[in-house]
Amino acid sequence: xxxxxxxxxxxxxFFFKGVLWTIGLSLIGIIFGTILGxxxxxxxxxxxRMLRLPFxxxxxxxxxxxxxxxxxxxxxxxxxxxxxxxxxIASGAISxxxxxxxxxxxxxxAGIQSIDRGQMEAARSLGMTHxxxxxxxxxxxxxKRMIPPLGNEFIVLIKDSSLAAVIAAPELMxxxxxxxxxxxxxxxxxxxxxxxxxxxxxxxxxxxxxVERRYQT
Amino acid sequence: xxxxxxxxxxxxxxxxxxxxxxxxxEKEVVVVxxxxxxxxxxxxxxxNLLENFDEGxxxxxxxxxxDPNTDINKVREEVGMVFxxxxxxxxMTVLDNITLAxxxxxxxxxxxxxxxxxxxxxxVGLQDKAHVFPxxxxxxxxxxxxxxxxxxxxxxxxxxxxxxxALDPEMVGEVLSVMKQLAKEGMTMVVVxxxxxxxxxxxxxxIFMDDGVIVEEGTPSDIFDQPKHERTKLFxxxxx
Numbered sequence: 001x002x003x004x005x006x007x008x009x010x011x012x013x014f015f016f017k018g019v020l021w022t023i024g025l026s027l028i029g030i031i032f033g034t035i036l037g038x039x040x041x042x043x044x045x046x047x048x049r050m051l052r053l054p055f056x057x058x059x060x061x062x063x064x065x066x067x068x069x070x071x072x073x074x075x076x077x078x079x080x081x082x083x084x085x086x087x088x089i090a091s092g093a094i095s096x097x098x099x100x101x102x103x104x105x106x107x108x109x110a111g112i113q114s115i116d117r118g119q120m121e122a123a124r125s126l127g128m129t130h131x132x133x134x135x136x137x138x139x140x141x142x143x144k145r146m147i148p149p150l151g152n153e154f155i156v157l158i159k160d161s162s163l164a165a166v167i168a169a170p171e172l173m174x175x176x177x178x179x180x181x182x183x184x185x186x187x188x189x190x191x192x193x194x195x196x197x198x199x200x201x202x203x204x205x206x207x208x209x210x211v212e213r214r215y216q217t
Numbered sequence: 218x219x220x221x222x223x224x225x226x227x228x229x230x231x232x233x234x235x236x237x238x239x240x241x242x243e244k245e246v247v248v249v250x251x252x253x254x255x256x257x258x259x260x261x262x263x264x265n266l267l268e269n270f271d272e273g274x275x276x277x278x279x280x281x282x283x284d285p286n287t288d289i290n291k292v293r294e295e296v297g298m299v300f301x302x303x304x305x306x307x308x309m310t311v312l313d314n315i316t317l318a319x320x321x322x323x324x325x326x327x328x329x330x331x332x333x334x335x336x337x338x339x340x341v342g343l344q345d346k347a348h349v350f351p352x353x354x355x356x357x358x359x360x361x362x363x364x365x366x367x368x369x370x371x372x373x374x375x376x377x378x379x380x381x382x383a384l385d386p387e388m389v390g391e392v393l394s395v396m397k398q399l400a401k402e403g404m405t406m407v408v409v410x411x412x413x414x415x416x417x418x419x420x421x422x423x424i425f426m427d428d429g430v431i432v433e434e435g436t437p438s439d440i441f442d443q444p445k446h447e448r449t450k451l452f453x454x455x456x457x
């Protein structure tokens with residue numbers, strides 16, 4: 001088998017641009033997914049059943065249906081309601097954020113509920129308000145426990161951003177498929193793309209490891 | 218200081234408090250004894266509303282706890298609580314555990330809070346532990362820090378919920394002696410405990426609870442030497 005490095009070299013500028021979009025999509029997903037996830041997680045913990053319901057169904061829907069389907073629904077169904085020519089990057093970013101938020105909401109909820117009830121009771125018995133107890137006692141402990149599952153979710157997010165290729169968002173996977181289509185080669189584009197994803201996730205892994213270690217003490 | 222009238226509480230269909238009436242005076246040390254499941258911990262936790270109740274009235278330091286105008290946080294500032302399982306904050310040093318509430322709730326300057334904390338640590342014999350984290354403390358040390366943490370708010374009443382039940386036997390003494398000292402200084406205390414020796418020696422009044430009611434109350438010698446009720450006699454015969 002001859003491996004054609006020349007066509008990879010030819011596509012290098014596109015791969016580079018694609019990686020930037022992949023990183024951009026992932027970062028947007030991480031940031032907005034985390035913010036939205038916190039809101040949904042808190043909503044799901046509400047004592048009021050009616051208030052809780054929409055948040056619960058949000059999580060049911062986005063965890064219970066494939067991201068692939070969500071991307072298609074959002075790009076071809078939801079977005080055209082607002083703009084005539086939906087931008088695939090925007091559609092991809094929105095899909096990823098909404099999807100990640102559902103998982104992150106569960107991570108927040110599990111993290112907070114894993115803290116012993118006695119901690120809240122001790123804080124409240126000292127006269128702290130619920131918000132103060134959350135801020136100074138519960139969350140600092142919960143965040144530490146949330147880091148490993150959050151890291152896991154972020155890694156999934158990077159890989160899942162490749163699904164945006166199906167709506168022609170010009171991220172990394174999109175250019176891999178373009179190279180495959182132009183030269184009818186399989187190994188060169190897909191191995192290259194796989195390697196780049198691996199580098200991205202390993203790098204994130206390293207960063208998370210550092211964060212985890214810093215929080216340990 | 219604390220006046221409880223006809224306090225009732227149920228969990229689902231099970232009534233755990235069936236009408237409690239008691240008046241606790243300033244500087245009084247009231248010890249609550251009784252078999253497990255008698256409702257004594259639930260009763261104690263109603264006094265600072267950690268546990269909500271269904272019926273009756275609890276008035277603490279002049280505040281009616283069920284009055285919608287009562288700020289429960291203000292009441293809790295004056296009511297310290299010590300738990301069976303210590304509940305120290307594991308992500309903070311001993312010193313930060315003690316200064317957190319005075320600084321955040323009472324708005325004390327940090328220096329004042331630290332000074333107070335060090336005084337209290339000296340009082341419970343743990344000055345040298347100020348900068349360690351709770352997981353390196355023994356059970357007895359942790360409970361003494363928990364007492365210091367509650368005292369840092371300068372409360373008017375202290376509630377103790379089986380403070381020695383989670384301790385190894387050799388550590389019970391060090392916690393009880395801190396509590397004795399506190400009683401001697403005139404702190405108003407309500408203590409749920411299985412330590413009959415402590416009840417007899419330190420209690421001004423002993424309450425025997427069973428099945429959600431106060432069966433008998435009196436001075437320690439009334440309860441321990443001349444119990445009137447069968448249930449009291451039966452309980453004491455098992456624990457003494």
